[in-house]
Amino acid sequence: MREPAVYIVDDDPGLNASLAALFRSVGLKTDLFQHPQPFLELTQINRPACVLMDVRLPGINGLEVLEQVGRIGWTMPVLMISGHADVGMAVRAMHAGARDFLEKPVNDTVLLQLVQRWIRWDAQNYSCELICDDIRSKLAVLTEREQSVLQCMLRGQPNKVAAHALKLSVKAVEGHRINLLHKMGVQSPIDLIRMVGSCPKDTHNPLRCSREHVGRGGPGHGCPLNT
Numbered sequence: 001m002r003e004p005a006v007y008i009v010d011d012d013p014g015l016n017a018s019l020a021a022l023f024r025s026v027g028l029k030t031d032l033f034q035h036p037q038p039f040l041e042l043t044q045i046n047r048p049a050c051v052l053m054d055v056r057l058p059g060i061n062g063l064e065v066l067e068q069v070g071r072i073g074w075t076m077p078v079l080m081i082s083g084h085a086d087v088g089m090a091v092r093a094m095h096a097g098a099r100d101f102l103e104k105p106v107n108d109t110v111l112l113q114l115v116q117r118w119i120r121w122d123a124q125n126y127s128c129e130l131i132c133d134d135i136r137s138k139l140a141v142l143t144e145r146e147q148s149v150l151q152c153m154l155r156g157q158p159n160k161v162a163a164h165a166l167k168l169s170v171k172a173v174e175g176h177r178i179n180l181l182h183k184m185g186v187q188s189p190i191d192l193i194r195m196v197g198s199c200p201k202d203t204h205n206p207l208r209c210s211r212e213h214v215g216r217g218g219p220g221h222g223c224p225l226n227t
Contacts, residue, residue, distance in 0.1 A: 002047035004119045005029040009039050009053040009065070010081070015104075019052065022108055023115065034058075036065040045074060048123035050115050055082035055089060063089075066096045075125075077118040081106060135195060138184050146183070149176040153189060154196065 006023045010016055011034050020030040033039040036057050051069070055062040066078055080093045083104035090101040099118055102111065142150065145166075152162035152173075159177070163170045177189065186192045 003029050004048040004050075004123060005031060005045075006115055006119075007031050007033065007039060007045075007049060007051045009033045009036050009051065009057065009062075011035065011054065011056075011058050019111075022112065026112060026116070028115070028119070036060060036062075040065065040068055040072070045076060048119055048126045049076040050118045050122060051076060051078040052111075052115065053078055053080055055080055055093070056084070063092055063096050066093065066098060070097050076122050079114065079118070139196075141183060142180070146176050146180055149173055150180055150192075150196070153177070153180075154193060 006019075006028050008016055008019050008030060010019075013034065016032045016034065020032055023030045036053075039051075053062050053065060057065065062080060062082075066080070069078060077099040078097065079100045079102060080090075080098045081102045081104055082089065093101050100114060102114075139147075145168075148166055149162060152165060157165065159170050159173045162168075163173045166173065168176075181187065181189070181192060184192055184195060186195055
């Protein structure tokens with residue numbers, strides 16, 4: 001896993017430099033953006049991360065940027081900061097997906113603790129995403145028949161029941177199960193069921209994982225491996 005990073009989006013150069021020094025003092029990689037557009041143009045964020053973003057930005061409201069982040073599909077935690085905050089603004093930010101709302105000046109100790117906590121949260125989700133990526137890649141190479149046999153296995157159906165449902169011989173179902181174990185890289189049917197169930201997706205229809213992208217964590221999308 002690549003080292004975590006803090007992305008600071010604020011048009012105040014002095015504050016940016018101060019925050020960068022603060023985060024780097026505890027070993028956190030820091031990237032600075034005085035305008036939101038270069039931040040939004042990042043092609044990929046393939047590391048655990050936390051975003052610290054001002055509400056007031058050049059030419060655009062930070063809440064609008066937050067909404068664009070959601071449309072892109074990034075789900076790393078975003079913390080909003082403002083020197084002109086009110087309750088209504090904080091509520092709008094939280095509804096738009098912000099994880100927290102901070103007023104300037106921000107206490108260094110409080111900010112560090114908050115950012116480190118959210119980075120740990122994102123790192124956990126990032127690890128789960130890597131696991132699910134591996135599962136999706138393996139599911140993607142299954143034949144249609146193997147997918148059907150896998151669904152029967154996940155429903156707990158014995159070979160005879162699966163054979164009847166799929167209009168196959170029991171021997172054919174057994175052969176597909178052997179192929180499934182080999183392709184998925186597991187030793188037993190129980191290992192296979194556990195693997196597919198570990199993907200943070202609909203475990204009753206795990207083959208969706210081979211077709212759909214899973215975004216970066218969020219409420220309700222924690223790692224089932226840790227439950």
